[in-house]
Amino acid sequence: MQPAIRLFAALLLAALLGHAAPAAAQTDLLKELETQRPDSLPPARDITLATFKGTHIINSQSVETPGQGTLLFLIQHRFGALNSGAYEFFGLDQAVLRLSFEYGLTDRLTVGVGRGSMEKTFDGFLKYRALRQSDGARAMPVSVTLLASSALTSLRFPAAERSFASRLAYTYQALVARKISPALSVQLMPTVIHRNFVDTRRAQNDVYALGGAFRQKLTKRVALTADYFYLLPGATADEFRNPIGLGFDIETGGHVFQLHFTNSQGMIEKFFIPETRGRVSNGDIFFGFNVVRAFTVKDRR
Amino acid sequence: MKYMLIFALSLLLLPPGRAQSKYSTRAGLITFFSSAPLEDIEARNTQVAAVLDLSTGQMAFTVPMKAFQFRRSLMQEHFNENYVESDKYPQATFTGRVLNFQPGLGQPAGPQAVQVEGDLTIHGVKRRITTTGTLEVKNNQLLVQSKFVVAPADYNIRIPALVRENIAKSVAVTVALTCGPVGPLQAVKSK
Numbered sequence: 001m002q003p004a005i006r007l008f009a010a011l012l013l014a015a016l017l018g019h020a021a022p023a024a025a026q027t028d029l030l031k032e033l034e035t036q037r038p039d040s041l042p043p044a045r046d047i048t049l050a051t052f053k054g055t056h057i058i059n060s061q062s063v064e065t066p067g068q069g070t071l072l073f074l075i076q077h078r079f080g081a082l083n084s085g086a087y088e089f090f091g092l093d094q095a096v097l098r099l100s101f102e103y104g105l106t107d108r109l110t111v112g113v114g115r116g117s118m119e120k121t122f123d124g125f126l127k128y129r130a131l132r133q134s135d136g137a138r139a140m141p142v143s144v145t146l147l148a149s150s151a152l153t154s155l156r157f158p159a160a161e162r163s164f165a166s167r168l169a170y171t172y173q174a175l176v177a178r179k180i181s182p183a184l185s186v187q188l189m190p191t192v193i194h195r196n197f198v199d200t201r202r203a204q205n206d207v208y209a210l211g212g213a214f215r216q217k218l219t220k221r222v223a224l225t226a227d228y229f230y231l232l233p234g235a236t237a238d239e240f241r242n243p244i245g246l247g248f249d250i251e252t253g254g255h256v257f258q259l260h261f262t263n264s265q266g267m268i269e270k271f272f273i274p275e276t277r278g279r280v281s282n283g284d285i286f287f288g289f290n291v292v293r294a295f296t297v298k299d300r301r
Numbered sequence: 302m303k304y305m306l307i308f309a310l311s312l313l314l315l316p317p318g319r320a321q322s323k324y325s326t327r328a329g330l331i332t333f334f335s336s337a338p339l340e341d342i343e344a345r346n347t348q349v350a351a352v353l354d355l356s357t358g359q360m361a362f363t364v365p366m367k368a369f370q371f372r373r374s375l376m377q378e379h380f381n382e383n384y385v386e387s388d389k390y391p392q393a394t395f396t397g398r399v400l401n402f403q404p405g406l407g408q409p410a411g412p413q414a415v416q417v418e419g420d421l422t423i424h425g426v427k428r429r430i431t432t433t434g435t436l437e438v439k440n441n442q443l444l445v446q447s448k449f450v451v452a453p454a455d456y457n458i459r460i461p462a463l464v465r466e467n468i469a470k471s472v473a474v475t476v477a478l479t480c481g482p483v484g485p486l487q488a489v490k491s492k
Contacts, residue, residue: 029352029354029359029360029361030361030363030394032352032361033325033350033351033352033361033362033363034363046367047367049367049378049381049382049387050381066374066375067374067375067377067378068374069374070373070375104374107374182386182388182389220383221383221461251383252461252463252464253463253464254375294375296372296373296375299372300370300371300372300373300374
């Protein structure tokens, strides 16, 4: 009998060993999925999305670009100064306007054209996303977008007609941003502006500035924004003010509305960085808005 | 010694295919489609991870939400930022089991209809769902197909009144996986 018992025990043991595994619960399967990361597949690179809601923060541009095949139509307004009094309806009787289109040639490269009523200026720019903030493999702490823009004033000059070249000004900017949390994003903007022609001998052809901006979400679709530029010491910094803006982003599906108060009436870098005259303490504050409508011109696939 | 031999032999007599009962993938496909008055929304995700155990009829899925690719980049941004909140809830999961489970699942030739019940977690909300699908073992690979409908409102995904014309109340989800076998030995080997 004894050998038979041993045989039985051995078979039982083998059967138990063999069938122990199927009792594992579903949650263990899930854990197995989460812990097993095969070496054959590269770990996913997690690109940070939507550092800012729009391609503009207030006056300044943001690191964001429209995706490939997306066309943005921007309507930007700055009303008159709040301190202009009741007769001017606190500035609302006057307005400076800029209309522009921005098109994503690729997910990285954007081309834009615009026309602003201030000094009847045409502008064009190229914007390139050099680096994108990401987690995971090849993590990148910041996003960097490079901006090069040129502005051409078509204003008729009363005195002697100026050459074409003298009507041009250029801006080069590195936009460096980090989405610190889902709600808070910050951006730094070292900037150089070159103007081919300046009015006085003392004025600078090249103006250097350092900008800063942030976006703090208040709700999922409303955010508080601010941007500011510090003019590096020089004739421009002596004569003009540092531009500052404070506003709200409101997003509704395909539209982004940006409402803000700023001491600058110009809406392109060439105006708001070296030519802002408004003193916040005097009430030289302009109410304004940017409205952005996105159109998908070409699907990605 | 004789019994050791019998023990070893009896191990060989265990139900065949035990080691091959588990199948998994890291490149499964999930697409979803919704049709609303203003626009159709479509997205595909090819980074779905899944493991299915045919010996027990149990399964688990993880779906990285940011891997959903939309035809329009703005839709993709809104999907991640405003609706599923991918930063907060980076993945959707499903754990479930085959209801009409019987041993030898997937062995007969041709696709086999199964009923699956389990917990689907999207946007941090876990809900028990049942759905149907097919399983088929072909060329040592397990093919999994399923279609079901998900209502964003069930998962606490709020759609503001302003865009209600753009986003449907129910979304059709399609699952298609090709899983390779995982043996216990392979599981140990993988780091």
